[in-house]
Amino acid sequence: xxxxxxxxxxxxxxxxxxxxxxxxxxxxxxxxxxxxxxxxxxxxxxxxxxxxxxxxxxxxxxxxxxxxxxxxxxxxxxxxxxxxxxxxxxxxxxxxxxxxxxxxxxxxxxxxxxxxxxxxxxxxxxxxxxxxxxxxxxxxxxxxxxxxxxxxxxxxxxxxxxxxxxxxxxxxxxxxxxxxxxxxxxxxxxxxxxxxxxxxxxxxxxxxxxxxxxxxxxxxxx
Numbered sequence: 001x002x003x004x005x006x007x008x009x010x011x012x013x014x015x016x017x018x019x020x021x022x023x024x025x026x027x028x029x030x031x032x033x034x035x036x037x038x039x040x041x042x043x044x045x046x047x048x049x050x051x052x053x054x055x056x057x058x059x060x061x062x063x064x065x066x067x068x069x070x071x072x073x074x075x076x077x078x079x080x081x082x083x084x085x086x087x088x089x090x091x092x093x094x095x096x097x098x099x100x101x102x103x104x105x106x107x108x109x110x111x112x113x114x115x116x117x118x119x120x121x122x123x124x125x126x127x128x129x130x131x132x133x134x135x136x137x138x139x140x141x142x143x144x145x146x147x148x149x150x151x152x153x154x155x156x157x158x159x160x161x162x163x164x165x166x167x168x169x170x171x172x173x174x175x176x177x178x179x180x181x182x183x184x185x186x187x188x189x190x191x192x193x194x195x196x197x198x199x200x201x202x203x204x205x206x207x208x209x210x211x212x213x214x215x216x217x218x219x220x221x222x
Contacts, residue, residue: 059113084138088127093168109138175208
């Protein structure tokens with residue numbers, strides 16, 4: 001998969017997406033990640049990418065020209081253009097699974113007071129929000145989306161079953177996990193996990209996942 005991230009702050013994306021599984025995904029060629037500076041598509045000597053909003057109001061709005069120029073220079077027939085925006089569709093594991101099925105993602109990061117709406121109307125295929133809150137800029141949200149999508153690509157995780165067992169993948173939160181020591185400060189690991197009976201362990205994990213979901217996210221069971 002190829003992912004192009006279009007942002008005014010490339011360094012926000014580089015550090016977290018060059019560590020751990022994201023780095024391994026690039027090393028193994030499962031991911032071709034390109035973090036692009038939107039100012040490279042500006043045409044004036046000051047590399048201006050924003051301006052005051054029509055109609056008045058506080059802050060600045062990102063101009064459409066560099067965004068259109070960037071997307072049009074990168075887009076192919078297999079590209080999906082995603083805009084990170086507080087006004088977008090709520091991001092979920094199912095959305096990550098949808099995006100992971102595509103060959104090329106172009107992710108536009110909003111900044112300041114937002115983006116000229118003509119970008120949303122005429123250029124964007126999917127507008128995404130990672131939650132009901134506002135961040136300093138869309139580059140932070142883009143990192144979250146890219147991480148969630150890339151870990152679903154074949155060969156990125158050491159165990160292909162890991163993604164299938166994650167929270168939300170099966171509609172439930174993941175149940176509790178334990179490791180050594182079997183006793184710590186008087187707290188012991190559930191006996192069933194030490195039994196070696198895989199069928200009973202699987203049933204226990206299913207019950208615990210459902211219990212945890214009921215306790216923390218009952219909306220997922222509705």
